[in-house]
Amino acid sequence: MPRPEIPRPVRGTQDMLGETADRFARVVETFDRVRRLYGFRRVEVPVIEQTQVFARSIGESTDVVSKEMYSFEDRGGEGVTLRPEFTAGICRAYLTEGWQQHAPLKVATHGPVFRYERPQKGRYRQFHQIDAEVLGAAEPQADVELLAMADQLLHDLRIADGVTLKLNTLGDAATRGAWRDALVAHFEMHRDALSEDSVSRLAKNPLRILDSKDSRDRPVADAAPGIDDHLTSEAGAFFEAVTKGLDAAGVRWERDARLVRGLDYYRHTAFEFVTDRLGAQGTVLAGGRYDGLVEALGGPATPSVGWAAGIERLGMLTDTANPEMRFAVVSDDPMLDAKVLKSIALMREAGLVVDTPYRATPKKQIEAARKAGVDAVVFVRPDDVRVSSSQNTTFSGSVLDLAVARALQTRVEGLVDSTGA
Known part of the structure; x- marks a missing residue:
């Protein structure tokens, strides 16, 4: 079929x-x-x-x-x-x-x-x-x-x-009425020089002739009376x-x-x-x-x-630059998956943007994270947390706590600023 x-x-x-x-x-x-x-x-x-x-x-x-x-x-x-x-x-x-x-x-x-x-x-x-x-x-x-x-x-x-x-x-209202009358009189005098659209607007909407884009209308519109004379x-x-x-x-x-x-x-x-x-x-x-x-x-x-x-x-x-840093969190040890999830939760609680690469192996997760354009990858290991961007930085602690998560943002943003990464 x-x-x-x-x-x-x-x-x-x-x-x-x-x-x-x-x-x-x-x-x-x-x-x-x-x-x-x-x-x-x-x-x-x-x-x-x-x-x-x-x-x-x-x-x-x-x-x-x-x-x-x-x-x-x-x-x-x-x-x-x-x-x-x-x-x-x-x-x-x-x-x-x-x-x-x-x-x-x-x-x-x-x-x-x-x-x-x-x-x-x-x-x-x-x-x-x-x-x-x-x-x-x-x-x-x-x-x-x-x-x-x-x-x-x-x-x-x-x-x-x-x-x-x-x-x-x-x-x-008085200004607009007097100006409208002056415009109608002006456009009627030059009716033959106006475009068909402007002629049709003359009875109902003469002010619109002033911003006509038709080249036939421009000389007449440019010479029309101004509003200041009737203000x-x-x-x-x-x-x-x-x-x-x-x-x-x-x-x-x-x-x-x-x-x-x-x-x-x-x-x-x-x-x-x-x-x-x-x-x-x-x-x-x-x-x-x-x-x-x-x-x-x-x-x-x-x-x-x-x-x-x-x-x-x-x-x-608008500028295309994204002002927020984006992280991915991975581990090369399946036994640490729970710690990875806890680290992600703590980082998000601290206001950090964390992408989750949906892949089976750490290598494929890192590749997916890089392809997605993250600024840095956070590696969770048994005894430390390592951040990989332009160079490696290590924070001690087997599980990322909230204080470390907040410090992470400051440290890595400073790192990127100083290296131009």
Whole structure:
């Protein structure tokens, strides 16, 4: 009977092992530590939501809703969608779960998101994001804290070099309305020079023309009126408070007056952390203030701000070096197997990483350990414990006790540092 054909992975998904999985885990672990430092509470929201949650929040005229969402009817005939981002689901939960009582609410999460688009380097149809939001805070200090948190995350991941914070203001409702009218008038004057996509956006989403990548649109977009000419004094004061706060917090930034968000519920701060180290996919973290989103979902006016970042993209920028030393413990005497297991337990209790080579003989165990890339092999013998890395070190004692296990880490790390092994 022929073997069945091996199933292939769904296009745009990924399996992770080894270095890729380690990079992924490092991003998540660092994010979880940093969000606790800033007092952000962990939150979980469903992977699947009613389609209207995203249609209202992301905007039906956007490519995400019209072309990229995984939407379908379930067996009950209800329209549902796999989440393409986190913010809308968090805002829905804020309303339906009574989280308004905790406002201002600082929450953070991470997990898979789904968009049907052409897979390429750093972009998948199922990918993963980290996300941080502050709901119910109208003060510019919330924007500053979120940006400082993002900046610290990038520094703690050691990827801040070569990453630039681009910052802009979208103003308040009065500012945005006046600027939108000026943009529509400008684009209408040059309608014949615009691409088909930009012409279709002109009625519903004219701000999106400003960041069009179509070469036909660039001359018209580059000559469009700027927001500063329409900025109210209140909006100007808000933006000044954000920039002064970032300066005081030591967060470096650059003004990008063409950085926009197309939907009407966005207000005030918009930002992106960008790099040239990922080719065309240059944005590593982005967000802004969305004071009208909760209201668009049927709730009360709720000033809010947040950001998200792709875990895969951040992982591509991280260092591959593993900061932890890894050990294997073996013995050439089967009578010492119990002592080997006890030594392993004590080493792990002391916080040391120990791999177990599943092989029958000591020689094969050592070969397996070396192949797995351990930093040092610990040999348990009747009267001592010997560590083999770049040179041999012997600790007395027939069984490794906790004090010796702790000393082992210090001694061997010092040995490797001094020898360059």
